Each structure stands twice: as C-alpha cells, then as structure tokens.
C-alpha cells in the first residue's frame with residue numbers, strides 16, 4: 299500500500315534529541331502528588347499497588363478532570379475498571395487532556411460507546427481456548443493466560459473481557475491443566491505468558507509456572523508480555539531478573555507507547571533485565587492523537603534503543619469494544635513507516651501489524667517500494683522516491699540440496 303507521504307523530500311522526521319539534563323516527569327509528579335511517600339515506599343511495588351487510584355473520588359484528589367473524563371469514569375464504571383499506580387499517576391500532565399499517559403489511563407465518554415464492528419473478543423481468542431489458561435491459535439505457539447490483574451488498566455486494552463475482573467488469578471489446578479496441555483502438544487515450541495500482567499505474580503508464583511514449562515523438552519522459548527516496566531518499574535527487582543535468567547531463554551515483551559513513558563525509572567527496569575541477560579522487546583499500539591505521528595514513533599524508538607529495548611511491533615489498534623476513538627486509519631501507520639524507513643536506523647523501524655478481527659492472526663504492512671515487476675528485473679523506488687533497477691538472476695532454482703543432510707543429522 300502506498301501512502302500520502304511525499305517521497306524524495308528531506309528526512310520527514312527531525313532527529314530525536316536526548317532528554318538528558320531535564321528533570322524526569324515522575325520526580326516532579328511525585329513531589330506534587332505524593333510528598334509524604336518515603337523513598338522506601340516509592341521503590342516498593344506493593345506500596346504502589348496498595349495506593350493505586352481505583353475510583354472517581356480518589357482520581358479527583360490527584361488530577362483536575364475535564365467534564366468528558368469525569369463522565370467517562372462514571373459511564374464506563376460498569377464496563378471496565380480503572381487502576382493507576384502512583385508512579386504512573388505522577389507522569390500525568392494535570393493541565394493537558396491530551397497527555398499520552400492521561401489518555402491511556404483515564405477514560406472518556408467515547409469509551410462507553412460500542413460502535414458497529416467492535417468486538418468483545420477482537421482477536422477471536424475464546425474460540426481457540428482449549429483450557430482456561432490456554433489460547434492455541436497459531437501452529438507452534440500458545441498464549442498462557444496467567445491472571446486477570448494489571449498495574450494500570452489501559453484504556454486501549456483489547457483483552458478487557460479478561461482484565462475487567464471476574465477471571466482472577468488462575469488456581470493451581472487451572473495452571474496445572476494449562477501446563478499439561480502444553481506437555482501433550484509437541485508442536486508447541488513457544489509459550490507467551492500474558493494475562494493481565496504476569497509480573498504482578500510473586501517471584502515464587504512466577505517460578506511455579508516457569509520451572510515446569512522449562513522442563514518440557516519441546517518448549518524452546520518463553521515470552522512474557524508485561525506493562526510493568528512502563529507502569530510499575532519498581533517491580534523489576536534483581537530477584538525478578540535473576541528468576542527470569544534462570545529459565546532462559548525468556549524474552550520480555552513490554553508495551554511503551556510514548557517517549558514520555560521512557561523515564562529514568564523505566565530505563566533502570568529495562569536495563570536491569572538486559573543486564574541479567576533477559577532480552578526486552580517493545581510492542582507499541584498506534585493511537586489516534588496520542589502517538590499517531592512519525593516524529594513521536596521515531597522518538598519512542600530512539601529512546602527505547604538507548605535503553606537496549608528493541609522496537610518490535612507497532613500495532614494497528616484492534617477493533618475492541620469502546621476503542622474506536624483511539625483507532626487510526628490503516629493508511630496512517632503505513633505513512634509513519636514510510637517516514638521512518640531509510641531515514642533512520644532499521645532497528646528503530648518496528649513492524650506494522652494488524653491483528654485481523656475475529657482471529658485471523660497478524661499480518662504486516664509496509665509502504666510499497668516496487669514500481670514494476672518484470673521477469674528480468676524489478677524496479678523499485680527508494681525511500682527518497684528515486685528509481686533503482688534490481689536485475690533478476692538467470693538461474694532461478696532455489697532448492698537447497700544440503701538440507702536433506704542437515705535435516706537427517708542425529709539430534
């Protein structure tokens with residue numbers, strides 16, 4: 299798909315600048331909102347869980363709400379819970395309703411409206427859920443749903459049918475059945491643990507899940523989907539990082555959506571994981587008027603790479619109930635990629651993915667650089683819009699004769 303961005307112009311996005319030297323928003327917010335919190339309390343993730351804001355009355359003590367937000371909290375009360383850790387609250391701009399942290403954590407009235415085409419289960423997970431804990435949609439991997447709670451309830455959450463409450467942390471029996479399902483399915487080589495947020499489990503409980511999974515011979519890797527490094531970074535302790543390292547390869551897949559979230563505390567959490575040998579990848583969601591601009595996505599990618607987190611996916615918003623106001627047209631994501639590809643480091647350009655409604659799985663999109671396809675040559679335009687010819691080879695047999703030997707080796 300092509301986009302409306304003008305090729306050939308000077309870099310569409312100016313280089314992002316380091317924020318070094320500026321005071322972190324969290325320090326200012328903490329002084330303003332939680333002056334009595336001691337350093338020991340502020341660095342204790344359980345203190346943040348206990349002091350999370352969970353209703354309108356508590357929220358109004360900390361943030362001067364707009365009429366739209368106040369009505370949004372009231373009208374969505376029966377649909378999806380709110381919960382904001384003091385740390386994440388400290389990042390909110392009290393004066394601007396389009397503050398990206400605010401938009402992700404405080405509902406507005408539009409969230410209470412379900413539009414045609416929106417789905418409670420937009421990724422069709424429940425129809426491929428053979429066990430309470432397991433979603434088995436793809437051939438070689440499963441999703442393991444470990445719990446229904448999160449450090450912050452994101453207004454764009456597409457799994458809110460689970461995180462709105464009511465499913466609770468898995469019982470030991472449900473967890474055992476989930477593990478047993480994986481043991482019985484030798485095609486599963488990759489387990490993605492998610493929920494809710496698995497890092498809200500205690501280290502001991504997490505280990506009760508990781509240890510038996512690692513013992514299954516066909517499980518080659520484990521991924522953990524978490525927003526904790528973004529919303530509750532003090533949870534990433536040395537002890538947690540050591541636990542994850544013990545069961546390597548464990549990949550952490552986190553979810554920063556805006557460079558404002560890449561604070562010193564978040565950086566410390568991510569770097570602690572990486573320093574312990576735990577790779578960290580980021581999946582961002584493209585959200586209208588929050589991060590729907592190539593400059594913002596580039597700054598986010600650069601900020602993540604500086605803290606050794608790889609920008610992996612940029613997701614088109616799923617068609618989840620109550621999220622239409624945050625959805626961008628498909629063309630916007632493609633336009634953003636066109637403004638990044640070639641103009642900055644390839645590692646800073648995430649894959650643009652659409653998870654197809656109803657359970658079709660992910661597909662990726664990118665600008666179309668092919669101008670003409672011929673038998674003898676393919677003509678491309680590059681990121682500047684200039685034409686280049688790639689000659690096709692004379693020989694076209696692409697079979698690999700040694701593969702027969704390689705595949706029959708003793709294992």
Ligand code: SF4
Nearest residue numbers: 448451452455494525
């Ligand atoms: S952390 Fe993830 S699962 Fe939890 S509310 Fe946010 S998006 Fe949903």
